[in-house]
Amino acid sequence: MIxxxxxxLAFLALAAAAxxxxxxxxxxxxxARRLAVAAAxxxxxxxxxxxxxxxxxxxxxxxxxxxxxxxxxxLYRIAGAWGNHEGSMLLWCVIMAGYGAxxxxxxxxxxxxxxxxxxxGLLTVGSFLYLLFVSxxxxxxxxxxxxxxxxxxxxxxxxxxxxxxxxxxxxxxxSFVFSMAAAGLINGNIDREWARxxxxxxxGAWSFLTVxxxxxxxxxxxxxxxxxxxxxDPVENASFMPxxxxxxxxxxxIVTEKRGGMASWTxxxxxxxxxxxxxxxxxxxxGVLTSVHAFAVDPARGTILLVGLGxxxxxxxxxxxxxxxxxxxxxxxxxVSREGALVLxxxxxxxxxxxxxxxxxxxxxxxxxxxxxxxxxxxxxxxxGEPYFQLTLAPMVAFLLLFMPLAQAAPWRKAEVKPLLKWxxxxxIVAIVAALGAMALGGWGVFxxxxxxxxxxxxxxxGQDLLRRTGEGGFKRLLKLPLxxxxxxxxxxGMGLFVIxxxxxxxxxxxxxxxxxxxxxxxxxxxxxxxxxxxIVDGPNYIATRADILATHDGRxxxxxxxxxxxxxxxxxxxxxxxxxxLGGDMxxxxxxxxxxxxxxxxxxxxHHPLIDWVFxxxxxxxxxxxxxLVARLRRRAPIAPEVSPAEATPGTTVPEAGLGxxx
Amino acid sequence: xxxxxxxxxxxxxxxxxxxxxxxQEARAQSLMRELRCTVCENEPVSQSTADMAVDARRMIxxxxxxxxxxxQVRDFFVTRYxxxxxxxxxxxxxxxLLWGFPFALLAGGLAVLGLRLFRNRPKALEPxxxxxxxxxx
Numbered sequence: 001m002i003x004x005x006x007x008x009l010a011f012l013a014l015a016a017a018a019x020x021x022x023x024x025x026x027x028x029x030x031x032a033r034r035l036a037v038a039a040a041x042x043x044x045x046x047x048x049x050x051x052x053x054x055x056x057x058x059x060x061x062x063x064x065x066x067x068x069x070x071x072x073x074x075l076y077r078i079a080g081a082w083g084n085h086e087g088s089m090l091l092w093c094v095i096m097a098g099y100g101a102x103x104x105x106x107x108x109x110x111x112x113x114x115x116x117x118x119x120x121g122l123l124t125v126g127s128f129l130y131l132l133f134v135s136x137x138x139x140x141x142x143x144x145x146x147x148x149x150x151x152x153x154x155x156x157x158x159x160x161x162x163x164x165x166x167x168x169x170x171x172x173x174x175s176f177v178f179s180m181a182a183a184g185l186i187n188g189n190i191d192r193e194w195a196r197x198x199x200x201x202x203x204g205a206w207s208f209l210t211v212x213x214x215x216x217x218x219x220x221x222x223x224x225x226x227x228x229x230x231x232x233d234p235v236e237n238a239s240f241m242p243x244x245x246x247x248x249x250x251x252x253x254i255v256t257e258k259r260g261g262m263a264s265w266t267x268x269x270x271x272x273x274x275x276x277x278x279x280x281x282x283x284x285x286x287g288v289l290t291s292v293h294a295f296a297v298d299p300a301r302g303t304i305l306l307v308g309l310g311x312x313x314x315x316x317x318x319x320x321x322x323x324x325x326x327x328x329x330x331x332x333x334x335x336v337s338r339e340g341a342l343v344l345x346x347x348x349x350x351x352x353x354x355x356x357x358x359x360x361x362x363x364x365x366x367x368x369x370x371x372x373x374x375x376x377x378x379x380x381x382x383x384x385g386e387p388y389f390q391l392t393l394a395p396m397v398a399f400l401l402l403f404m405p406l407a408q409a410a411p412w413r414k415a416e417v418k419p420l421l422k423w424x425x426x427x428x429i430v431a432i433v434a435a436l437g438a439m440a441l442g443g444w445g446v447f448x449x450x451x452x453x454x455x456x457x458x459x460x461x462x463g464q465d466l467l468r469r470t471g472e473g474g475f476k477r478l479l480k481l482p483l484x485x486x487x488x489x490x491x492x493x494g495m496g497l498f499v500i501x502x503x504x505x506x507x508x509x510x511x512x513x514x515x516x517x518x519x520x521x522x523x524x525x526x527x528x529x530x531x532x533x534x535x536i537v538d539g540p541n542y543i544a545t546r547a548d549i550l551a552t553h554d555g556r557x558x559x560x561x562x563x564x565x566x567x568x569x570x571x572x573x574x575x576x577x578x579x580x581x582x583l584g585g586d587m588x589x590x591x592x593x594x595x596x597x598x599x600x601x602x603x604x605x606x607x608h609h610p611l612i613d614w615v616f617x618x619x620x621x622x623x624x625x626x627x628x629x630l631v632a633r634l635r636r637r638a639p640i641a642p643e644v645s646p647a648e649a650t651p652g653t654t655v656p657e658a659g660l661g662x663x664x
Numbered sequence: 665x666x667x668x669x670x671x672x673x674x675x676x677x678x679x680x681x682x683x684x685x686x687x688q689e690a691r692a693q694s695l696m697r698e699l700r701c702t703v704c705e706n707e708p709v710s711q712s713t714a715d716m717a718v719d720a721r722r723m724i725x726x727x728x729x730x731x732x733x734x735x736q737v738r739d740f741f742v743t744r745y746x747x748x749x750x751x752x753x754x755x756x757x758x759x760x761l762l763w764g765f766p767f768a769l770l771a772g773g774l775a776v777l778g779l780r781l782f783r784n785r786p787k788a789l790e791p792x793x794x795x796x797x798x799x800x801x
Binding site for chain 1: 682690693697698700706707708710711712713714715718721746747748749750751752753754762763765766767769770773774777778781782785786789790791792793
């Protein structure tokens with residue numbers, strides 16, 4: 001019964017969302033609001049029934065058979081509910097309707113809320129049609145088997161159990177940003193008040209997306225066994241593109257909110273972020289890619305997604321074209337100003353998004369042209385990977401970080417370059433010294449040097465700006481700075497840490513494969529690894545081949561036990577690496593295969609990943625900063641009066657916190 | 665210091681050993697990172713424990729020792745396995761377009777913005793003091 005109940009609930013949610021969209025776009029008011037909450041509740045209950053089916057191992061449900069097994073631990077039975085195409089689409093619906101309900105419950109009543117609920121209702125209806133008619137998770141089997149086929153064992157991992165919910169909170173969160181943009185365009189008031197009310201949604205979705213991507217990277221690092229955390233795989237790029245556009249959006253929204261400028265560009269980004277989320281979903285789910293994410297290789301599903309993307313994007317662009325002439329240009333500003341710096345930020349981020357998009361899609365388009373015999377097979381097989389993205393993206397990131405402290409310190413409307421640069425001289429000196437030091441240690445690599453240079457510059461520059469904002473109060477006032485300022489500073493410092501970690505890790509990582517027989521040992525980075533042999537260990541639903549390795553460093557010895565797991569049910573294997581954390585980075589040991597021609601000789605892959613925690617920690621700080629900024633914004637405030645700009649109405653009440661050029 | 669380690673590695677690793685010259689080894693490793701392991705799904709040869717990858721690594725080291733340039737090593741693999749094995753797209757012909765377009769886009773964007781913002785640059789603007797009424801940035 002429970003699957004049928006879930007199915008029914010999904011239809012009820014569809015009906016409620018349809019009502020929400022009609023009422024939201026017409027009369028608005030209380031009814032639309034209630035329907036949005038109802039849609040979310042029906043969807044959540046429907047998801048709950050699916051989770052119950054998975055926990056109870058109801059093998060009459062086709063999805064449970066395909067993705068679960070009686071030997072699977074409880075956590076992964078629950079996560080199994082969204083670790084597949086159909087279940088993850090239901091999760092998508094839960095989150096989409098959930099955003100609508102949060103808006104219905106907490107947004108100030110008015111036309112903006114009503115229209116946004118209406119558009120969100122339309123998107124939810126579209127998602128439910130896709131779910132119910134081409135990806136239903138509730139299909140029953142007439143002849144249920146005794147046991148399931150199990151979950152892809154690579155996905156049996158805590159980080160990856162949480163990765164989809166966070167990723168979707170980000171990805172699908174862009175849908176509400178889209179709805180706000182469409183609502184603003186329908187109402188014809190893309191103004192400062194609109195930007196103020198859109199900003200929390202953009203910040204929230206972007207921060208969740210950051211967490212989701214970071215969890216995926218962490219999982220790749222220790223679960224895939226190759227020690228990489230980012231491979232420029234199309235699946236990764238699919239989530240990185242909306243991230244870049246949303247990062248541009250959270251910055252351009254500042255200009256729109258504070259100064260009323262960049263309004264049409266901001267709306268365009270708000271639409272684009274969700275369109276890229278849909279494009280990413282298409283790339284991952286249409287079967288044009290093979291990866292752990294491509295659960296469903298079904299071209300029809302891909303086509304429908306592409307049509308949905310066309311409808312949503314096309315409608316938004318039509319709205320945009322209709323309203324663009326009415327959008328007001330903001331007040332004048334000098335190119336040398338905070339506005340100017342944020343325009344540059346948007347340029348760098350947009351070019352980054354464009355190059356990731358082109359680098360991701362080009363090989364697929366070429367392959368498609370080759371399959372259609374429009375170009376030769378040689379021309380059709382091209383890979384675009386790490387070297388391309390690294391070399392083209394690095395300058396963009398460097399520019400971003402170079403301008404970051406300047407953007408923080410420059411006043412709105414007009415700034416003086418000279419006092420700004422003079423004031424930032426200490427950070428520049430620290431950055432140059434750090435970069436030279438890193439290059440001296442790391443073998444004079446240019447890439448390494450300039451990654452450290454811009455990273456240290458950004459961190460110290462942001463620190464200097466924090467001190468500047470305390471004014472006369474000094475350190476004691478540091479804790480009294482507004483939460484938004486702290487959020488910005490933490491996210492920006494996180495970005496600096498991330499860039500330092502990423503460049504050092506990429507430039508100075510060492511890896512080596514050693515074929516070892518028991519008793520033999522290998523040395524790397526001051527560590528000695530003595531291989532003692534392997535033994536077979538039984539897990540709950542796998543059989544592990546576990547190596548015992550005595551790792552010696554500085555006279556201390558400890559046992560490391562990397563494993564290879566084989567899952568009989570799904571006939572797949574995974575690697576469980578052994579990681580020894582040190583202050584400067586990770587020693588990473590993975591157990592490879594037994595040699596073909598020599599019994600008892602195993603390949604061990606040993607790697608040193610310097611500053612790897614800076615990569616993940618930096619990403620975590622970026623998300624934390626975003627969330628802090630979001631929380632600071634949740635307090636209710638009086639709406640901005642349309643004509644008067646408060647920045648001009650109350651000039652210079654607190655001089656020390658004014659932009660640097662202003663006080664100079 | 666290096667001598668005993670090499671000796672140990674030679675003894676421990678009869679099949680795969682790093683090159684004695686660290687700069688050659690670094691070059692070899694960076695080449696391993698940008699060539700695809702053809703029997704794996706989406707991995708460079710540097711990271712795979714598959715036999716194909718082991719052979720590829722040995723071949724890369726051998727060629728580096730014999731004095732081949734980076735592009736000669738890449739070409740060796742591309743002529744045998746196709747452009748598909750190189751994660752670095754070609755830099756000639758149409759590939760130039762791919763490599764050049766981000767920078768062209770950046771330059772174009774800067775030019776358009778520069779023209780729009782600096783021509784008719786407004787005069788006599790005063791900096792706006794920051795609004796610190798609680799909402800900061």
